[in-house]
Amino acid sequence: MNRSGLIICLAIAAVVFPGLTALAQEVAVAGAYAPAPKLTTADYPTIAGVNSRIAVWIFAQLHLWFAAFVLAVPIFVFIIEVIGMRTRDKRYDDMAYEFIKVAITAYSLTAILGGMLLFSLILFYPHLFNYLATIFTESMFYYAVLFFVESAALYIYYYGWHWLQGGFKKWVHLTLGLILNAAGTTLMLLANAWLTFMMSPAGVDGAGVFSGDAWAAIHNFLWNPINIHRFVANIAYGGSIVGAYAAFKFLTANGPSERAHYDWMGYNANFIAICALLPLPFAGYYLAAEIYTYSQQLGITLMGGIFAWLFIIQAVLIGTLFLSANYYLWCGMGRSDGAKRYTKYIKYIAVVLVGAFLVWFTPHTLVLTNEELKALGGPHHKILGPLGIMPAKNTAVNVMILFTALSFMFYRRANKIATVGWVNAGNAIQVALFTAGIANILFLGIYHGYFTNTVYKVAASIPQVLTTVIVIVGSITLDSFIYRGSREVAPLHWGRIPARAQYALFLLAVSFTWLMGLMGYIRSGIRQHWHVVDIMRDASADAFTPTLGYAANVVSVAAILFMAMVIFVFWIAQVSGNKTLPAGYWKEQPP
């Protein structure tokens, strides 16, 4: 039945049942789409004394952490399964199965937390949810349908793993993995549309009246920047969580073969996390630049106003990610008997990483006393001041990325002996490539950081990124030629790695979690007193920006709750394999 038919039916019914008149009027208004409601504090229910903002904040964050994990794991499980099919090495298939086993329990928790988020939105913010549901009616319906598709695909994919093996059956299994990923990624894209609409509304007029074009509302200005950033970040995050799982299993392993298996699994998880971490700062820079482009006000609130200090905390956490990922790689070089040729260079990489890290989290405006201000001659030091703005940050992160790639190169070389005659010339070219690349990044950063205007500063970030990409791709290509037909020093000793390296994997997972919680708050918080920016005002008692300490505490409590749930997930995966045979408990069965 179309909308006009519904109105006629309701009008006829209203003659018979006068009580339905009000409902008929409401639908008639909705037919032309009502403007965004103007709310008062009385429009926000208070239930059992619960702080509505805290409830939605924590449920949304917990749901998102688990959702990121269960969306990312099938992506790299699919890739690992393909690698296993190509190489016919069953270890890859077993590892992929173990990864998806961890995701299964997390999947249930994701759905439960999604339900909690939905209930808390409907109960605490009914008018906002009603307004969003009016605009995103169809996409919310398809979201629910996709949820069934994803669940069905995931359960067949997991429970059918050992059944769908070999030949045609394996291809059927892989296809299920593809369907699972398509459904999961589409779910994320739809949910991203709803939250980016709240930041950069489209498909509505100035009063919030919906034009009826659902695609315009979905494809709003910040939709794709968020899609790209979240897709890449989810993979890095998923890698770090399964890395923590492997570390947990390594530390509790019985015997060297089990330890070797989980060491190999931890290495692969860290590899996935680093591969996604390297392009992530660029996706984040693009997102922030698009936020500035959409609204100077949002952009300046983000990085020049109240939230700027949270970016300093973010910088510390990102530095922690790079340091812990590199530390794990350096510890992992102990698996090879040939690594001692390269260990002497590690201290120099560490010095560069720490130096870049210091620049990375240098604030632009310091908290100063009057005496300090006078001594400094103003709020900014003329030499150190520019270290607080983006050209310096871009330079620092590009250098960190290049040196992480260098750590990887040493790791790959550690167990190989080149047999080509031109190995020394090849190494000379490698050194020249890295030297020229770093010199170019420093030139672009220092020159534009100190001597040019903002337009030039932003424009110069692109050749910096391209330089980093060229050096990484060029060095990997050159190394593949240098080590063509190379000899192995000795078989790798999987499991020969100190326990402290496993704690670096834990640190990676915890830092990622904290970081996502912090940045999730920033992304949401820059809307300030708006539910939907410039369209629908937040009139609740909580329509203010809390202090930084308060916000950081809420994020930290949520992160601890999440970690407790993750430990539960790991434990469930552990006990599902345990068996107790109680002697004399069950009566003997007659033969």
Next chain:
Amino acid sequence: MKRYVLPFLLALVIFLGAFLALDAAVMSMQGLSLIYG
């Protein structure tokens, strides 16, 4: 090792030139010059 200094320097000059050309090309695609003006 000394005989690899020359190939290193040659490769370094070539790479530096290539990166500067890349910088100039990318800046000009954005309507700007390599040197601020």
